[in-house]
Amino acid sequence: xxxxxxxxxxxxxxxxxxxxxxxxxxxxxxxxxxxxxxxxxxxxxxxxxxxxxxxxxxxxxxxxxxxxxxxxxxxxxxxxxxxxxxxxxxxxxxxxxxxxxxxxxxxxxxxxxxxxxxxxxxxxxxxxxxxxxxxxxxxxxxxxxxxxxxxxxxxxxxxxxxxxxxxxxxxxxxxxxxxxxxxxxxxxxxxxxxxxxxxxxxxxxxxxxxxxxxxxxxxxxxxxxxxxxxxxxxxxxxxxxxxxxxxxxxxxxxxxxxxxxxxxxxxxxxxxxxxxxxxxxxxxxxxxxxxxxxxxxxxxxxxxxxxxxxxxxxxxxxxxxxxxxxxxxxxxxxxxxxxxxxxxxxxxxxxxxxxxxxxxxxxxxxxxxxxxxxxxxxxxxxxxxxxxxxxxxx
Amino acid sequence: xxxxxxxxxxxxxxxxxxxxxxxxxxxxxxxxxxxxxxxxxxxxxxxxxxxxxxxxxxxxxxxxxxxxxxxxxxxxxxxxxxxxxxxxxxxxx
Numbered sequence: 001x002x003x004x005x006x007x008x009x010x011x012x013x014x015x016x017x018x019x020x021x022x023x024x025x026x027x028x029x030x031x032x033x034x035x036x037x038x039x040x041x042x043x044x045x046x047x048x049x050x051x052x053x054x055x056x057x058x059x060x061x062x063x064x065x066x067x068x069x070x071x072x073x074x075x076x077x078x079x080x081x082x083x084x085x086x087x088x089x090x091x092x093x094x095x096x097x098x099x100x101x102x103x104x105x106x107x108x109x110x111x112x113x114x115x116x117x118x119x120x121x122x123x124x125x126x127x128x129x130x131x132x133x134x135x136x137x138x139x140x141x142x143x144x145x146x147x148x149x150x151x152x153x154x155x156x157x158x159x160x161x162x163x164x165x166x167x168x169x170x171x172x173x174x175x176x177x178x179x180x181x182x183x184x185x186x187x188x189x190x191x192x193x194x195x196x197x198x199x200x201x202x203x204x205x206x207x208x209x210x211x212x213x214x215x216x217x218x219x220x221x222x223x224x225x226x227x228x229x230x231x232x233x234x235x236x237x238x239x240x241x242x243x244x245x246x247x248x249x250x251x252x253x254x255x256x257x258x259x260x261x262x263x264x265x266x267x268x269x270x271x272x273x274x275x276x277x278x279x280x281x282x283x284x285x286x287x288x289x290x291x292x293x294x295x296x297x298x299x300x301x302x303x304x305x306x307x308x309x310x311x312x313x314x315x316x317x318x319x320x321x322x323x324x325x326x327x328x329x330x331x332x333x334x335x336x337x338x339x340x341x342x343x344x345x346x347x348x349x350x351x352x353x354x355x356x357x358x359x360x361x362x363x364x365x366x367x368x369x370x371x372x373x374x375x376x377x378x379x380x381x382x383x384x385x386x387x388x389x390x391x392x393x394x
Numbered sequence: 395x396x397x398x399x400x401x402x403x404x405x406x407x408x409x410x411x412x413x414x415x416x417x418x419x420x421x422x423x424x425x426x427x428x429x430x431x432x433x434x435x436x437x438x439x440x441x442x443x444x445x446x447x448x449x450x451x452x453x454x455x456x457x458x459x460x461x462x463x464x465x466x467x468x469x470x471x472x473x474x475x476x477x478x479x480x481x482x483x484x485x486x487x
Contacts, residue, residue: 032437032438033437034437034469035470168474168484202485203483204486205397205475206471206478206484208468209471211471212467212468212470213470215468
């Protein structure tokens with residue numbers, strides 16, 4: 001089994017690592033510690049650089065101008081791109097493009113692509129993804145209560161959504177609504193593209209959470225009319241759109257959890273030999289050494305799980321179970337690593353002078369977002385019990 | 395918590411600003427006829443939180459203004475909410 005990286009992968013990792021450390025991190029010295037946006041001029045300048053590097057819109061397929069580097073390489077780069085203060089939720093402040101979050105649009109009609117996808121890929125428009133509702137998010141087949149009813153040449157939406165990022169500044173959104181009965185589960189849901197200026201649609205409030213910069217909103221639909229041509233995919237098949245792409249993104253999402261953990265571990269390894277207490281450096285205390293060992297084990301285990309899932313995806317093999325395993329391991333391991341690193345840094349660890357406290361807060365959300373740990377466990381257990389479970393090595 | 399800031403206004407004076415906490419938070423400043431002329435926040439890099447931020451605003455705007463504030467660690471999302479309401483992008487029920 002050869003786990004070594006190709007020359008191309010090493011070269012890309014080096015390029016992105018240098019970009020993060022030389023271009024992104026210095027800018028953060030002047031930003032608020034919770035900031036999730038760069039000044040516009042900086043954003044434009046750096047996005048131009050990533051385009052020149054051929055790495056803009058990493059998540060887009062090759063036919064749509066993406067770099068076509070596969071899930072393993074994308075995951076390796078996600079680990080690098082998230083190694084700065086805002087990196088967990090806004091890796092490199094979005095200067096590598098924002099295509100990945102709206103994968104459903106890759107399967108849109110030509111007309112929809114012209115109006116929504118291409119301007120998004122060019123950075124001219126932005127969209128939001130609206131699935132979760134007050135009644136729940138882990139089981140959308142049963143929790144989505146927002147209804148869409150056909151009325152002439154339009155669909156009329158009524159209901160509400162919660163925990164939706166970017167809706168207050170977006171030009172359009174992908175909104176899931178029930179078009180079948182509740183008993184139909186996922187097969188009763190349809191995805192619609194809703195223009196943000198649609199009468200009857202409103203962003204009601206910001207939902208304040210552990211992360212301050214990259215926030216979520218609450219949406220309401222009160223007889224919001226969506227033209228029939230804005231249905232995305234087939235009626236009652238909202239979840240059929242880009243399902244595999246979304247599972248791939250879960251692998252990359254897991255990789256993104258590891259970046260801050262790697263950086264935090266690196267900071268702790270640098271700090272431990274410098275700080276003295278009780279006539280020894282921290283690094284000479286066994287208690288600290290063991291924390292660093294636990295970090296190392298967590299990082300190695302989670303990284304291998306992420307890359308295993310990514311490798312299966314790239315080879316066209318089933319990888320749903322592995323993606324769920326990677327999501328659990330990466331999100332939970334990263335939280336533990338950053339927690340230990342804060343402990344090693346003592347009082348400074350919880351100050352806003354260092355990025356550790358932000359990573360600690362935001363990593364807690366990663367155990368819930370993109371499918372909770374418990375939902376991932378259900379996915380794995382279903383595969384085990386349905387005899388779809390396969391040996392790890394194949 | 396109300397989505398709009400609803401606390402009563404206080405005169406923006408040296409004496410009132412000196413009594414403010416050094417914590418992070420958000421604030422609004424109104425002119426003579428209650429119209430909001432500035433919205434801001436005291437973030438993680440503010441020297442003395444709301445106190446130093448509003449002291450700076452007082453120096454910049456001069457006398458004749460009033461202010462109100464909220465202490466919050468979610469100062470950026472709350473600030474975005476207040477700005478979104480002012481711009482009409484967020485419409486509370």
